[in-house]
Amino acid sequence: MIRVTLEGLTKRYDRVAVVDGASLEIPPGELTFLLGPSGAGKTTLARLVAGLDTLDDGEIFFDDRVMNVVPPHERKVGLVFQDDALWPRLSVAENIGYGLKVQRMPRAERRERVAEAMGALRIDSLAEKRPGHLTTLQRQRVALARALAVRPQLLILDEPLARLESRVRDEFRDEIRRIHAETEITTLVLTHHAKEALSLADRLAVMDLGKVVQVGPAHEVYNRPADTFVARFLGPTNLVQGQVESADSRGEVVVRTPFGRMVGQSLNGPLPAGSPVTVSIRPEAVSVGSTVPPGSNRFAATVERLVFLGEVRQVHLRGPGDWPVVALALQCQSQNLREGQSLTFSIPSDLVVVLQGK
Ligand code: ADP
Ligand code: MG
Numbered sequence: 410m411i412r413v414t415l416e417g418l419t420k421r422y423d424r425v426a427v428v429d430g431a432s433l434e435i436p437p438g439e440l441t442f443l444l445g446p447s448g449a450g451k452t453t454l455a456r457l458v459a460g461l462d463t464l465d466d467g468e469i470f471f472d473d474r475v476m477n478v479v480p481p482h483e484r485k486v487g488l489v490f491q492d493d494a495l496w497p498r499l500s501v502a503e504n505i506g507y508g509l510k511v512q513r514m515p516r517a518e519r520r521e522r523v524a525e526a527m528g529a530l531r532i533d534s535l536a537e538k539r540p541g542h543l544t545t546l547q548r549q550r551v552a553l554a555r556a557l558a559v560r561p562q563l564l565i566l567d568e569p570l571a572r573l574e575s576r577v578r579d580e581f582r583d584e585i586r587r588i589h590a591e592t593e594i595t596t597l598v599l600t601h602h603a604k605e606a607l608s609l610a611d612r613l614a615v616m617d618l619g620k621v622v623q624v625g626p627a628h629e630v631y632n633r634p635a636d637t638f639v640a641r642f643l644g645p646t647n648l649v650q651g652q653v654e655s656a657d658s659r660g661e662v663v664v665r666t667p668f669g670r671m672v673g674q675s676l677n678g679p680l681p682a683g684s685p686v687t688v689s690i691r692p693e694a695v696s697v698g699s700t701v702p703p704g705s706n707r708f709a710a711t712v713e714r715l716v717f718l719g720e721v722r723q724v725h726l727r728g729p730g731d732w733p734v735v736a737l738a739l740q741c742q743s744q745n746l747r748e749g750q751s752l753t754f755s756i757p758s759d760l761v762v763v764l765q766g767k
Contacts, residue, residue, distance in 0.1 A: 410437035411471045411562045411595055413458070419466035419619075420453050428453050429619030430467070435563070438593045440586070442606040442627075445616030446642065451599040452491065454616070455565045458597075459486040471562060482512060484563075487556030487594075491567040493548045495540040495555075502527070502536040505555045512559070526554040529588060546577045553588065564589075564596045570605055582609060603643045607631060615639050632691075633676050637764055640689040647690040647734050650767055653680045662763045664688055668729035671706050673761030680765065687764045694760035695736035697724055697743065697752060705755040710734070712750045715743070722746075726754060 413435040420428040428450040435441045445451050456462040458469055460481035469476040476484055495504050506523045514522070527533045530550040540548055549569060556564060569585060570578045586609065589596050600606050606613055607627045614624040623635040634640035637648060651666035656679045664671050664686055673688055680686065701707065708728050716723035722743045724736040736754060738746075746752075 410593055412437045413563055413595060413597075414470040415454075415458065415467070416470070417467040418454060418457055418464060418469070420450075420457055420462060421465050426465075426619055428457065431616065431619060431621050432467075433614050433621045433624065435595055435597055436612065437595055439611045440589050440596045440598065440609070441612045441614060442598045442600060442610035443614045443616055443621075444600055444603060444606040444610075444642075447601050449601075449616040450619040451601075451616055452567055455488060455567055455597070455599060458484075458563070459488045459565065460484050461488075485559060485561050487559055487561030487564045489549075489552045489556045489564075489566045489569060491571065493540075493552035495548060495551060497540055500537050500539060501532065501543070501551050504540065504551055505558050508555065508559050522558050522560075526558040529557060529591065530554045530584070544577075545572055545574070546581060549573065549581055550584070553585075557588070557592070557594075561594060564592075564594045566596070566598045568600055569598060570600070570602070585609070607643065615642065617642075632760070632762075634689060634762060634764070635676065637687050637689065637766075640762065640764065645692055645735065647692065647695070649688045649690070649732065651686055651688055653682050653684045653686055653763075655682055656680050661758070662686070664763055666730075666732075668708065668732040671756075671761055672704075672758040673763040674759055675763045675765075677765050680763070684765070685767050687767060689762040689764060690734070690756055690760065692723070692735045692737040694756055695724075695726075695734060696755045696757075697726075697736050697738050697746065701755045702757050704759070705757045706761065707753055707755045709751065709753055712746055712748055712752065715746060715748055726752075728754075 415433045418428050418431045419426055443451050502523050505526050506519050509519045532550050610627045613627045613630045614621050617638055623630055623639050631643050640646050649666050651664040654663040654665045656662040660675045662673050662675045710726040710728040713727050714725040721737045724738055726734045728734050
């Protein structure tokens with residue numbers, strides 16, 4: 410199990426830095442997700458780490474060893490590309506053994522490795538098939554088996570679920586978790602899908618415009634976003650602009666907003682009075698129930714619209730100063746709500762995140 414440390418990685422195409430000083434630590438044996446919108450630079454970062462592209466700046470460490478100019482095969486990075494890139498004319502077993510053949514591994518050993526990788530993915534019965542005869546899920550399994558066959562020190566999966574239909578996505582997601590638990594290989598998964606990352610990651614890194622903007626446990630990044638980009642990207646949120654009225658040394662902030670005073674938490678330490686801030690409140694932090702936790706902000710509102718989503722209901726509220734706010738409520742808490750009704754809603758102050766700037 411190796412620790413991978415990336416420091417200030419930079420890659421430019423035509424003088425545009427598509428990876429722009431990205432730093433990230435991938436702890437040994439952990440499943441780390443790199444989440445970012447399309448074009449953020451995730452694939453380019455993966456190619457740099459695997460040695461398929463050369464760095465313009467920065468350093469790559471595997472444990473304490475600098476890898477910047479180490480040739481790709483010596484890095485032992487198993488990279489599963491977004492399009493599985495299987496050889497159409499080779500059988501499944503030949504595809505899986507391809508990298509080993511290139512390494513000139515003796516035939517007997519190669520066979521053993523291929524069998525082991527097929528066993529891990531439970532695809533032994535597909536050994537003689539050609540990729541063209543496989544389902545997308547089977548192809549993904551073959552691509553993953555091929556990456557595992559080289560016994561990588563680092564496994565990188567580029568959007569492993571993006572091409573799968575939702576019906577089999579959960580299956581492959583569980584498989585990634587299982588393989589990771591069994592092999593304990595340091596793993597980085599690239600995705601643009603926030604829900605996927607939140608449900609799978611031990612550790613979540615968010616990338617935007619070529620930089621890693623926040624890293625932490627998934628729940629922490631979700632609940633304590635570093636800025637409005639992360640807040641929005643990880644899920645629906647209510648954003649309200651305001652001004653700091655007062656702040657204490659523990660990070661509790663009173664914010665003046667168009668609809669009244671609100672108490673929240675600053676993650677950037679105490680903020681000076683008068684500074685412009687944006688408040689982020691997740692819909693599920695807004696309670697329309699009658700039980701109000703202590704330390705909550707309370708506001709009067711009218712119910713504008715109710716949207717049935719199955720397990721939860723979206724409650725569109727119109728608060729003071731005409732402020733729109735969306736709440737999510739469980740069926741049992743919302744079945745008596747009616748459109749046009751007046752009510753009081755509440756938001757616990759520790760779920761009101763105060764972010765610097767507009
Ligand atoms: P992501 O995987 O997060 O979607 P990419 O790393 O694929 O992002 O791409 C980041 C940016 O770099 C994109 O704007 C893309 O067009 C650009 N890019 C990637 N590879 C090349 C290349 N070989 N030449 C020029 N531009 C590239
Ligand atoms: Mg990509």
